[in-house]
Amino acid sequence: MSDYLAVTDDDLDVMLRAIGVASFDDLLDAIPEEIRMKGALDLPAGRTEQDVMRHLADLARRNTSCDDETSFLGGGMYDHYVPALVDAIVSRSEFLTPYTPYQPEISQGGLQVMFEYQTAICELTGLDISNASVYEGPSAVAAAAYMAWGQNHRPEYVVSEALHPHAKATLRTTAHGWGGRVVEVPLRDGVTSADDLAAAVGPGTGAVIVQQPNFLGAVEDLRSLSDAAHRAGAVMVASCDPIALSLLATPGECGVDIAVGEGQPLGNRLDFGGPSFGFLAATSAFTRRMPGRIAGQTTDADGRRGFVLTLQTREQHIRREKATSNICTAQALNALAGVLHLAWLGREGFVGLGELLARRTHYAREQLCAIPGVTPLHTRPVVREFAVELDGDVNAVIAHCQQAHGINPGHALAADFPGHPNGLLVAVTEQRTKADIDALVRAVRSALGATVGEVAV
Amino acid sequence: MPASTGNPMQDEAVVTIYERSRPGRAAYVAPPPDVPDVPLDDILPPALRRATPARLPQVSEPEIVRHYVRLSKRNFDLDSGFYPLGSCTMKHNPKLHERAAALPGHSRLHPLQNDTHTQGALELMFNLQHALAEVSGLPHVSLQPSAGSHGELAGVLLTRAYHEARGDAREIILTPDTAHGTNPATVTMAGYTVVNVGTAPDGGVDLDDLRAKISDRVACLMLTNPSTLGLFDSNITEIARVVHDAGATLYYDGANLNAVMGLCRPGDMGFDIVHFNLHKSFTQPHGGGGPGAGPIAVSDRIAPFLPVPVVARDQDGTFRLDHDRPQSIGRLRGFHGNYGVFVRSYAYICSLGAEGLRRASQVAVLNANYLKALMARPGIGEHLPVAYDRHCMHEFVLSGGPMKRNLGIRTLDLAKRMLDYGYHPPTVYFPQLVDESLLVEPTETETRETLEGFADAIAEILAEAAVDPDVARNAPYTTPVRRLDEAAAARNPVVRQPMD
Structure with a gap:
């Protein structure tokens, strides 16, 4: 077995003698006899490195990854191309193995990355201040709600029906702690209606939370929704896809107070759902309510430019029960992957990627909806993902596409949107070419034919 | 910019990726268009679009790689040296x-x-x-x-x-x-x-x-x-x-x-x-x-x-x-x-398996108690007494109170001087219960020689402080930057790259 230890019998002798005990067990004299483990843990015996690698590879082979099929799955995480330089940089020991930068003099690399990351998030969102990351997307929504709670102590959170189902669930769970509750505004033709929202908000509304583009892929009119929130004195929160922000009006331009989102599309692996990072940015009015680490610029004793963790009087290690959040370890390495991906895409490349996705998504929706038995769930503008309703069992269609065509056509909506029992959410990335999209269309046509008893093509 | 120190890392100008940006440079090459080139306005009305692009850097791939590799060298990390940060369990990360x-x-x-x-x-x-x-x-x-x-x-x-x-x-x-x-x-x-x-x-x-x-x-x-x-x-x-x-x-x-x-x-x-x-x-x-x-x-x-x-x-x-x-x-x-x-x-x-996990904890406790014993030796013990004199588990607390009184240096100064010796300091000023505390957690994956070298370094720093406490008070000297002004950073927060 590998145990990564170095203590020899000689070492043990020397060390025990220096400590002044006869045996290791003497060191445990504070542990009462009745709670000491008598036997061994019920776990398999240790294994060699090569055995463990083989076992982990066997498990990996029993998964169907995006290398094994042409995947149109999205719903919060997307199969974007991760440039090779991301792997090369994030695997460097100097970024991979330090702790949180408590000693800034020997952590300038990590602190400057945070500063550069915060800048990128401010640029994407059009807001004043970003922290250095939170855990991931849905819990970032809950973190934004807690900021609003700190600001206005109003217990009701009015959310769009098309906020990510996991974000809604996370918000419900978390807000219950501080006595908050969640109210949902239904969709009209795929988007949140500003009129319905205006009717739902009131003096008890702490925050309005919508998603851009929403879970069904539709681009929301953030400006009118922000206006409705602000008329009721509520904080406006938008959960945004970071790549869609290459094209879409920024949260800042639309009057949003706090923008959050899932950072995985920026340089992070799918990893079966994590780790990735969440981003969180706000207007300067919320500076003292921000959760988590923030890097700031300063100078050293000789006047050199440098970076430190700053505004720390917000944080748990200083403020304890009065902290703006309990967050400590967040997602520094994943945020580094994000800033690397953005630097690689560059100012023009980022916009170009957004346009490419918008055109391919538009094409895919047109082609799929030309199949008899496929109708769009809404006709709103889409930029990376869209939803359709199938005239046939969606799970049978998915299974057929996977088995007969090696294509995963998307995510079934029924579990979260019971009103769409055969709804399918289809995501497009730069890794899915026109040829892939055409193959998807053939597969779905064949599947719908097969599931209604016709001969598959 | 201060005068040259002869330390290349300190002499190097600190430049962000945004400051390296030049119009027209790029790393990414877009895939050739394959779907019909529909006008963007037909897909996404201008009213829903952002007014100006995000001001991301315009840099080539070699520049990006060099920038972040240079930044990486401005970090201390576990793969480079001892990291006895209490309550953080900085044990080896197997490759x-x-x-x-x-x-x-x-x-x-x-x-x-x-x-x-x-x-x-x-x-x-x-x-x-x-x-x-x-x-x-x-x-x-x-x-x-x-x-x-x-x-x-x-x-x-x-x-x-x-x-x-x-x-x-x-x-x-x-x-x-x-x-x-x-x-x-x-x-x-x-x-x-x-x-x-x-x-x-x-x-x-x-x-x-x-x-x-x-x-x-x-x-x-x-x-x-x-x-x-x-x-x-x-x-x-x-x-x-x-x-x-x-x-x-x-x-x-x-x-x-x-x-x-x-x-x-x-x-x-x-x-x-x-x-x-x-x-x-x-x-x-x-x-x-x-x-x-x-x-x-x-x-x-x-x-x-x-x-x-x-x-x-x-x-x-x-x-x-x-x-x-x-x-x-x-x-x-x-x-x-x-x-x-x-x-x-x-x-x-x-x-590790069942036995390996148990062994890992045993050695974590052994290493902590051994390092605690080394800290009791003359030259260290009288300045940095252990806060609770019993067998510890995987970590232990020292008090820098006597050091402050005897030598005129604080725990912070000791920690900063350790940086010059190539060590990450222990957790400092936590737990708050102990005056000028240091929380030391060596972990099980460190060798006896590493623990002894660390103790020697502390003894040297304390001996040096007995002669001239200003050495520690003004440390560190060899790091990419010297002591940073955290108060100024908080007073006047600059938390993003300013853009023109």
Whole structure:
């Protein structure tokens, strides 16, 4: 077995003698006899490195990854191309193995990355201040709600029906702690209606939370929704896809107070759902309510430019029960992957990627909806993902596409949107070419034919 | 810019990636257009579009690589040197884990893939759930929380759900005055009020104070054992009895679990809820501040409330994500947790096995006690006495109070001078209970020579301070930057690159 230890019998002798005990067990004299483990843990015996690698590879082979099929799955995480330089940089020991930068003099690399990351998030969102990351997307929504709670102590959170189902669930769970509750505004033709929202908000509304583009892929009119929130004195929160922000009006331009989102599309692996990072940015009015680490610029004793963790009087290690959040370890390495991906895409490349996705998504929706038995769930503008309703069992269609065509056509909506029992959410990335999209269309046509008893093509 | 110091790292100008930007440069080459070139206005009306592009840098690939490689060299890291940061368990991060986690079957698996196509991942998670249940002595596990503080939040929300299901409204949570700051911050987020419990002279929980403060208004006592002083609380079963008699739950902060794996178990001590820091005891690299993972294990009475989904195994041996748990508190995040972290921690558990985990904790305790003994030698002991003179577990606390009085240097100065000697300092000024404290956690993966070298360095720094305390007061000298003005940063926050 590998145990990564170095203590020899000689070492043990020397060390025990220096400590002044006869045996290791003497060191445990504070542990009462009745709670000491008598036997061994019920776990398999240790294994060699090569055995463990083989076992982990066997498990990996029993998964169907995006290398094994042409995947149109999205719903919060997307199969974007991760440039090779991301792997090369994030695997460097100097970024991979330090702790949180408590000693800034020997952590300038990590602190400057945070500063550069915060800048990128401010640029994407059009807001004043970003922290250095939170855990991931849905819990970032809950973190934004807690900021609003700190600001206005109003217990009701009015959310769009098309906020990510996991974000809604996370918000419900978390807000219950501080006595908050969640109210949902239904969709009209795929988007949140500003009129319905205006009717739902009131003096008890702490925050309005919508998603851009929403879970069904539709681009929301953030400006009118922000206006409705602000008329009721509520904080406006938008959960945004970071790549869609290459094209879409920024949260800042639309009057949003706090923008959050899932950072995985920026340089992070799918990893079966994590780790990735969440981003969180706000207007300067919320500076003292921000959760988590923030890097700031300063100078050293000789006047050199440098970076430190700053505004720390917000944080748990200083403020304890009065902290703006309990967050400590967040997602520094994943945020580094994000800033690397953005630097690689560059100012023009980022916009170009957004346009490419918008055109391919538009094409895919047109082609799929030309199949008899496929109708769009809404006709709103889409930029990376869209939803359709199938005239046939969606799970049978998915299974057929996977088995007969090696294509995963998307995510079934029924579990979260019971009103769409055969709804399918289809995501497009730069890794899915026109040829892939055409193959998807053939597969779905064949599947719908097969599931209604016709001969598959 | 100050005059040259002869240190190339210090002489190098600090430039951000944005300042390297030049119009017309780029790394990315877009795929050739293949779908019809529909005008963008027809797809996305101008009213929904941003006015100006995000001002991302315009840089070539070689520049990006060189920029971030240079930045990396301005970091100290665990692979370069000793990192005895107390309560952080900076043990070796095996390289195997990175290779295993990068396998496409793990790293390119989409979280919304059907259960039938993720059997390998679900089996891995199921096995990890079992291993964590075994190590903690608590049978039911959720892998979902993203880090230790997230696990704490899960634990306190579970406590709330447990009491509410019994119609028992409670409003107070007790934490020891030595607790990590995340404990009280979590309590507030979950809608409870914090009351501190004092520490007895031997470093354990003050039982009299606990008895005075426990009542039917107390929902939970949050504790870590060994405590943040590195001491095992021998009264733990009595503490558990007092807490349970009052109907409260007992929560175990797993930050210090590395001391007890295979030696004793929180479940056997009487804890109801435990969180693990997979980025501490189970070797997930810290990444400069994440990612981590904070799974929780709970007793039978808490199990119905666990977050969804959990991984279950059916009679026929297939694995599935179980969402059908009517009393669940719900979700704490998207998808199924930090799976990439699970792969690494599972690989670690497979490598060590039952005996290896026990051995790891034994050597962690041995190394800590040996280093503590080295700290008692003349030249160190009179300036940095150990705060509690008993056998420690995996870490111990020194007080820099005498050093301040004898030599005129503070713990901060000592820590900064250690940087010049190539060491990451211990945790400083925590726990707050001890004057000028240093919390030292060497971990099991360090050699005896490393511990001795560290002790020698401290002796040298103290001897040097006896001659001229200004050497330490003005340290460090050899790092990429010298002492930084944190007050100025907070007074006038510059938290993003200014753009023209």
